Amino acid sequence: MTAPKTLSDQRRALLARRIRLFVAATISYNIIEAIVAISAGTVADSTALIGFGLDSIIEVASAAAVAWQFAGRDPEARPDEQHVAARQQGHEHPVEEAVLADDLGVDAIALGEHHRPEYSISSPETVLAGIATRTSRIKLGSGVTVLSSDDPVRVFQRFSTVDALSNGRAEVILGRGSFTESFPLFGYDLADYDVLFEEKLQLFTRLLDEKPVTWEGTTRAALENADVYPKTESGRLKTWVGVGGSPQSVVRTAYYGLPLMLAIIGGAPDRFAPYLDLYRRAAEQFETTAYPVGMHSPGFIADTDEEAKEIFYAPYKVMRDRIGALRGWPPLKREEFESEILHGSMYVGSPETVARRIAAAIDKLGVGRFDLIYSAGPLPVSARLRAVELYGAKVIPMVRDILAEKEN
């Protein structure tokens, strides 16, 4: 991590005026986005950008690894006993899979926050704490923490605790979330969607300085010279912003000088190049640091291409169609799935296939990090563990080899 440039308050105020111009300028980007979405959609059923009004599509992210969701069958359909067993599994998997990934040298893991029956993790940082004391190298992140419906002070406290438990391996990925359940659950109005994230991100960046904070806003009680504990050992908690399809979110991330994690969950990855460019140009304008950008996309690995597709397709379709039904998407067709694997943003196949496609995406976009979203409904435990094993032992070294060769 490059040391962040620090700004005086005065300088920051000056720069703050520029953001308005920038946001105005990004309106044209929104139009481009819509066009890209539609055309990509016809080619490859771009789930990233079709017909959903909320920004971040980051659901269950995972950092160069793994994310989990409820490992059982349809909760309505299954008898109580199995439900109970599945519940517990929902938490055992992540810890065991993280331990394996750590052993194999996978760089990072991220867990999403959800408040729906399909997912077992509503408090990712609590699970990360459980992983922290069983691992030694792997970075521990959320993907994303739905900051809009949480309290920045509590989020900071929990992640700085994970940071202490892991000797500095915690990283929070803040986002607006792609689901809306957390809003009524925690008493927020979806009408305040923008102001909630804007204000809470502002407060969170203040907390990152780890000094007494004085802050006032409309979405949370004011703070006066409030000191928040525990502090981190490094003095700064690693913090990303997770962004789906909104240029404003990209600009805002640059404004606060935070690293950007792009959710690319459908269509050709190249079409996200303008977002990386926008992030860099915005950081230049605001005189903040443009960090290497991260991307995350879904996928699955097995010993052969055919096996990976056979294991992954049915559970993925169940989950995709259930969520799609809520969002007005048509059911997933097998052709779309195959097309997304060939040309889009789904990294499914043998280690060789997946490594080749990840390396190409990294190379094309010039990202600094790739996270494989590795979760799709009720996957068998053995297949999940095998996928983590292949990812750590084969895919990651292959990707590095391919990229090193290209550089020479």
Add this chain to the structure above:
Amino acid sequence: MTAPKTLSDQRRALLARRIRLFVAATISYNIIEAIVAISAGTVADSTALIGFGLDSIIEVASAAAVAWQFAGRDPEARPDEQHVAARQQGHEHPVEEAVLADDLGVDAIALGEHHRPEYSISSPETVLAGIATRTSRIKLGSGVTVLSSDDPVRVFQRFSTVDALSNGRAEVILGRGSFTESFPLFGYDLADYDVLFEEKLQLFTRLLDEKPVTWEGTTRAALENADVYPKTESGRLKTWVGVGGSPQSVVRTAYYGLPLMLAIIGGAPDRFAPYLDLYRRAAEQFETTAYPVGMHSPGFIADTDEEAKEIFYAPYKVMRDRIGALRGWPPLKREEFESEILHGSMYVGSPETVARRIAAAIDKLGVGRFDLIYSAGPLPVSARLRAVELYGAKVIPMVRDILAEKEN
């Protein structure tokens, strides 16, 4: 744990009317309490009940074990580098000490929630999650979770996650807290002290049923048929209420059919007998289950009485006087300390001394659980680990022997 009696809504409404009478009846208890406090105070500097308006004095509890606080020196006095080192230690201790306690068969551990520079733990359940995956038998509790300034839904989510990570060993101890810092930090008014706890405890008990909840109150957004995840494997998260000196809190705990944890941190333990009696009588009236009561008191163990006192006194006095200064207490005198060890609620000494005194307290009060609050400022790591070792390996077996002999 005895299966809780379940009540119909109608029956509950009928019983709810009785609580008013009960609370009225407890006014006399308040007077008795004040008298006891004063007389105990003159004899043994009863820190439990002198001059502090808030209810629960439970600060950093610990279940048949151990609680931790910031292991560094005065934060204002120490240079930055040491501060950093101490920060990290603050979290390493609890995990290592919990692993040792688990190995030795200590039954439970509880960590307090604090938002002050002296303490490193502001999110006990995050640390408990880190302990969960490194231990196999020990129960994992908070002591207390300051429910008044937190969100019952989030508290439930985090503890049910700890429950999943630990195969059912989580237990939350809810309380009002003895410090007030969390109120401004999370935007609550101390004037709402009573209604905050009352309403949030009510909502929390509804969440314990693990069914969709419809709830409305004044201190948190309403819920309509809201389902909260993850559910626990057992179907019920173990939940206590931690109480300091308030009879109303005892009655409320009985009303909700929850087990009671009494903070007895000064004076002769016998004077809490009326609270146990009140709890049992209230439970009878409300037709709820009167569970075995828990008590917690401070202490420390070393190889000899003298060594225990020498290690414990200075750091304890630093912490006690710093907190005392905020509450108008006079500085602690050595005679008071010695007297509290001989006749009061401080369990300091050799394993034999501490075991004898704990057994006597358990026997006199008829409690079902004893928690030693084992923390006092900057204690050396080696002394802390030795205390845990002596507690698990010697004190607990000795207490059980003494109690078994008395029964025969």
